[in-house]
Amino acid sequence: MGGVLAVSSPSVPDQTSSTDARPLRIGICGLGTVAQGVLELLGGNGEGIRTRAGRGIEVVRVASRSAKPGVDLLGAEFSTDLTSVTGDSSLDVVVELIGGETTALDLVRSTLESGRAVVTANKAILASNGDELFALARQRGGVLAFEAAVAGGIPIIEAVTRSLAGNDIRWLAGIINGTSNYILTAMAERGETFEAALADAQALGYAEADPTFDVEGIDAAHKLTVLSALAFRIGCRFEDVYTEGISEVTVEDIEYARQLGYRIKHLGIARRTDEGVQMRVHPTLIPETQLLASVNGVMNAVLVNGNAAGDTLYYGAGAGALPTASSIVADLIDIARGHRPDVPEMLAANEVRLQGIEEVVTGFYLRIPSLDKPGVFARLATILSEHDISIEAAIQKEQAIHMETSEAWVPIVILTQPVRESVMIRALDAVQKLPEVVGGIRRMRVEHLSDA
Numbered sequence: 001m002g003g004v005l006a007v008s009s010p011s012v013p014d015q016t017s018s019t020d021a022r023p024l025r026i027g028i029c030g031l032g033t034v035a036q037g038v039l040e041l042l043g044g045n046g047e048g049i050r051t052r053a054g055r056g057i058e059v060v061r062v063a064s065r066s067a068k069p070g071v072d073l074l075g076a077e078f079s080t081d082l083t084s085v086t087g088d089s090s091l092d093v094v095v096e097l098i099g100g101e102t103t104a105l106d107l108v109r110s111t112l113e114s115g116r117a118v119v120t121a122n123k124a125i126l127a128s129n130g131d132e133l134f135a136l137a138r139q140r141g142g143v144l145a146f147e148a149a150v151a152g153g154i155p156i157i158e159a160v161t162r163s164l165a166g167n168d169i170r171w172l173a174g175i176i177n178g179t180s181n182y183i184l185t186a187m188a189e190r191g192e193t194f195e196a197a198l199a200d201a202q203a204l205g206y207a208e209a210d211p212t213f214d215v216e217g218i219d220a221a222h223k224l225t226v227l228s229a230l231a232f233r234i235g236c237r238f239e240d241v242y243t244e245g246i247s248e249v250t251v252e253d254i255e256y257a258r259q260l261g262y263r264i265k266h267l268g269i270a271r272r273t274d275e276g277v278q279m280r281v282h283p284t285l286i287p288e289t290q291l292l293a294s295v296n297g298v299m300n301a302v303l304v305n306g307n308a309a310g311d312t313l314y315y316g317a318g319a320g321a322l323p324t325a326s327s328i329v330a331d332l333i334d335i336a337r338g339h340r341p342d343v344p345e346m347l348a349a350n351e352v353r354l355q356g357i358e359e360v361v362t363g364f365y366l367r368i369p370s371l372d373k374p375g376v377f378a379r380l381a382t383i384l385s386e387h388d389i390s391i392e393a394a395i396q397k398e399q400a401i402h403m404e405t406s407e408a409w410v411p412i413v414i415l416t417q418p419v420r421e422s423v424m425i426r427a428l429d430a431v432q433k434l435p436e437v438v439g440g441i442r443r444m445r446v447e448h449l450s451d452a
Ligand SMILES: NC(=O)c1ccc[n+]([C@@H]2O[C@H](COP(=O)([O-])OP(=O)(O)OC[C@H]3O[C@@H](n4cnc5c(N)ncnc54)[C@H](OP(=O)(O)O)[C@@H]3O)[C@@H](O)[C@H]2O)c1
Pocket: 029, 030, 031, 032, 033, 034, 035, 063, 064, 065, 066, 082, 096, 097, 098, 099, 100, 103, 121, 122, 123, 148, 149, 152, 318, 319, 320, 321, 324
């Protein structure tokens, strides 16, 4: 039941559909990458899809800003007017694939208001308006299906809402933005700078001309919002996701982390602790032996820890026409078959305590540019120790010459044991004031992704 969350629509035929010859009538809004993938899949795998759906899936209408000559619309009528789809009450399902947050939201809202089914890949509208849309689907007896919205072709919505429904999910951590993962991989494997790796990603079509959403972590935060809402029933709280991108990560950090036995990955992490739920997106050092450490290039993966299943890992293509279409078509097949799971009831706002980033406990990677003089490391270690911060490992790197003072300096790299972030911030304030510290301190969180 890939991501189908609300049901009992009068327009969605019941389980009897296996003997019902009437095809599921769909309209598609948008004719870009994903929509073209959906048409290709419905056309190419038509027979198998019909068998699994118990009936045909008929694309009746397609509406988008511009026609795409050469794209096989499978007999659908094309219009540049989106209301030709949203206003056609004979359609069972509207597939929203235009993206963005304004027109898309309006059309999803109006379709749900009419009690019909919506399939969407749009994590942005779910992250910001998911609660309203879930409620609307429930009130009007519609369906809101969105398996494609998180991690493209990976059936992670299905996993979190159904396959792991018997678990208390304790935490999940994912590489959920392929562009960022591609860039970090290129930096690690080829020693490219962030800027060069980003240019590569753009040339290959993995990054948009404006890459902000991807490299600053916003896209990952949208997806983490949706996963957290489902895993912890906390509603869609996008504003509460702490978000840091990868643009500050350097090749040096990646190399130092490697020498310490770690990889740097851009992770979305959601965790339930006794003190509340934390949601955060940031570059993270993880041990090189951790499975997520070997997820490279544009691939995505999500690791979910449940109290019964333990760790389960979901890996695959997080984007692309056909992988994303695979999830859209899975939702359509579910709807065609009349699957009607319950909407997960979200907790009331006062039942949810969220942790701010300063409350979060993690290990830290620190890179401290310091004068190359005797006793400096001891002074750093003393300050950390005064804040009850234990050092797990440290390396002192090759000497460099300070541009302004011409003094010799070295980056001192330290890995710490887990410590509350507010404590680390206080300690680093003190470290930064040492006269031997000659530049900004770089810090990154370290996660072992285990319950230990
Ligand atoms: N691409 C992926 O791999 C992927 C993966 C997972 C989820 N998604 C999500 O899937 C959705 C679609 O992504 P996409 O990559 O297919 O985007 P896309 O290639 O940019 O396609 C968007 C389509 O919608 C049309 N459109 C945009 N705004 C419109 C408007 N106001 N009125 C009418 N038509 C409009 C565009 O028309 P023109 O052709 O004239 O520009 C285009 O055909 C987004 O929500 C995205 O986040 C994408």
